[in-house]
Amino acid sequence: MALPGRLPSEVDVVVIGAGFAGASAAEALALAGVTSGVVLERELLPGSHASGRNAAMARQLDEDPVLLKLAVEGVRRLRAKNVDGRPVLRQTGGLYLIHGKSDRAAEWRALLHHYCVPSELWPAAKARQRFLFLREFEFDYALFCPTDGIVDIHALLSDLLAEATAAGFEVITGAATISAREESMANLANVVQQLKQERGQAQRRIEQLDEALKALGSLGGLRGRVGRAQTLGKKRRTMSAAARKRIAAAQRARWAKWKAAKRNK
Numbered sequence: 120m121a122l123p124g125r126l127p128s129e130v131d132v133v134v135i136g137a138g139f140a141g142a143s144a145a146e147a148l149a150l151a152g153v154t155s156g157v158v159l160e161r162e163l164l165p166g167s168h169a170s171g172r173n174a175a176m177a178r179q180l181d182e183d184p185v186l187l188k189l190a191v192e193g194v195r196r197l198r199a200k201n202v203d204g205r206p207v208l209r210q211t212g213g214l215y216l217i218h219g220k221s222d223r224a225a226e227w228r229a230l231l232h233h234y235c236v237p238s239e240l241w242p243a244a245k246a247r248q249r250f251l252f253l254r255e256f257e258f259d260y261a262l263f264c265p266t267d268g269i270v271d272i273h274a275l276l277s278d279l280l281a282e283a284t285a286a287g288f289e290v291i292t293g294a295a296t297i298s299a300r301e302e303s304m305a306n307l308a309n310v311v312q313q314l315k316q317e318r319g320q321a322q323r324r325i326e327q328l329d330e331a332l333k334a335l336g337s338l339g340g341l342r343g344r345v346g347r348a349q350t351l352g353k354k355r356r357t358m359s360a361a362a363r364k365r366i367a368a369a370q371r372a373r374w375a376k377w378k379a380a381k382r383n384k
């Protein structure tokens with residue numbers, strides 16, 4: 120792909136956005152052997168949006184089995200990751216409050232167990248005993264997942280981008296990109312705007328000419344002979360081919376009738 124201006128003239132991969140999605144994609148590509156790429160970020164700092172402002176919770180339980188599998192794998196990787204000698208994941212444990220019968224909670228526990236994720240199922244009273252603030256909440260069971268945790272999101276994001284950079288990627292901030300579709304829509308909007316302006320100017324010119332013709336007509340006694348200039352925007356009347364055919368046929372019929380009447384005289 121060829122890139123204009125201060126960007127490299129050519130790279131194999133362009134990643135748009137330096138949030139967790141873009142940074143992880145760049146890191147994964149780097150690990151897969153890609154050595155020529157850029158990460159283009161619109162803001163001046165990576166992670167300026169959701170990625171840098173989130174609540175940093177690494178939770179494993181999810182009702183969707185695919186997301187649950189991904190979350191378990193994600194937390195496993197985070198647990199193994201250190202940045203500058205410090206673990207990225209602080210294992211605080213996670214608590215899920217459950218309404219209703221224990222069956223649902225038991226099902227979730229079984230799911231976690233299937234992926235070797237430890238968990239404890241507590242009745243509400245036990246959970247409230249352990250965490251006093253839970254007295255404020257209505258629930259029937261609590262599922263405690265001790266390997267959930269809190270992520271140092273800034274360390275993680277910087278590390279993902281650093282890994283990509285080490286492999287040959289360049290992270291360029293303050294670089295907004297727009298898609299070809301957005302670009303052509305923007306161009307189209309400009310053309311429409313320009314045409315509207317030209318139309319307005321032409322309309323005003325015609326009105327001026329109309330005024331001038333009127334004035335001249337009245338001066339020279341030409342009233343009635345000076346036609347009104349046609350205003351823009353009024354469509355010329357057009358006739359369809361079928362209508363033209365019908366009129367011609369009626370005309371021919373009238374001629375035939377007139378000729379027959381003449382012959383009979």
Ligand SMILES: Cc1cc2nc3c(=O)[nH]c(=O)nc-3n(C[C@H](O)[C@H](O)[C@H](O)COP(=O)(O)OP(=O)(O)OC[C@H]3O[C@@H](n4cnc5c(N)ncnc54)[C@H](O)[C@@H]3O)c2cc1C
Nearest residue numbers: 136137138139140160161168169170173174175176295296
């Ligand atoms: C309040 C809040 C709390 C959250 N809490 C948690 C939590 O506890 N745990 C959890 O796992 N998740 C949480 N999330 C979700 C998580 O933060 C997001 O799923 C994740 O950050 C999304 O990453 P992203 O890279 O897709 O998006 P973003 O972080 O938004 O990154 C997208 C980047 O792309 C850039 N960009 C966009 N368009 C262009 C363009 N045309 N050209 C160049 N750059 C562009 C943007 O500037 C931005 O930096 C939370 C989210 C929010 C908002």
